[in-house]
Amino acid sequence: MSEPPTLIIVRGNSGSGKTTTAREVRRRYGRGCALIEQDHLRRVLLREHGGLGDDAVAPAFLTGTARAALEAGYHVILEGILHTREYATHLRHLIESHPGPVSCHYLDVSFEETLRRHRNRAEPIPVTAETMHDWYTERDLLGIPGEVVIPESAGLDEAVTTVLHGSGLAARAALTPCPTRCRRCQEKAGEPGNP
Template sequence: MPCEQDYLRRVVLREHGSNSMPTVAPGFIMTAARAALEAGYHVVLEGILHTGQYGGPLRDLIAEHAGLSFTYWLDVSFDETVRRHRRRPEPIPVTAEDMRAWYTPLDLLGVAGEQVIDEASGFEDTVSTILHHSRLAEAAALTPCPRLCLRCAEKRSPGTAPAGGAAPENAGRAG
């Protein structure tokens, strides 16, 4: 399950990155990620997660999670950051000067196993590296629906019960 920091912070919470105001985003995002992990989802938490705001909550989330955790830092220079921003389908309206104020080189989380991916790695290579290193490329979906949902169990094999459940009596009904 993708947990996109920028979407949750800017769209859902309408927070716009000011350091002068208290922010709900770090706690909110960690709560969303934690809830998804506890429900059995694989979670990819991504974004510009400055350690000043997100470091403590991220380290706590990693420490509390009983499963495997993988962390990656995309080591991208400021100039390349600006170029990539300008190529976004819907870039947010900020100047390079605004971005320079936010840019923090090598803002590593400092946890065991953290991987640094160089800016020379293209989008497809970066995604492939993360999927294979984290073993998500081979991982079966662990979302509750395919395992527990009566409707999905009925779609898979009519008359069969989901894991840990009774035979689906109401399968196919809107719920």
């Protein structure tokens, strides 16, 4: 039996670089890795506001989506602010129930640096510094064994390398589970240059 897929959690405050890091990790890894972005699922799919406490659907929805992708054989990168006050119980349950490797990373960036990075984005989100301050939680760690803190002094390449190697994904072959199920992908796999 092959090794179960890897679960990677990348967390941090708004503007910490977590989305850019997670996207680059997946790009460098290749096919077979699902990227689950908190902002997309919560804001776009559910159109749910943050801070709803026990009434929020997003925490169970995100971890349920991650679980479904893992069970289908995909490595999963789950990224977002994922505040412990709303997500810790769901994330810990996901981690404890996953039979494969788990790697948690927290981008620890000061509030001043998150503002600077936000201002330098190609497309900054339309929020004020005051709103970002309301969202900001200093060093909001999950407190699980092996959680890796990536300091703000780390550049993108260092953060991506830390996640790829710390999770073990750098040593795993990139291959979507699709070829084992899909005739079209099986046919493509036989063509030169198609994984």
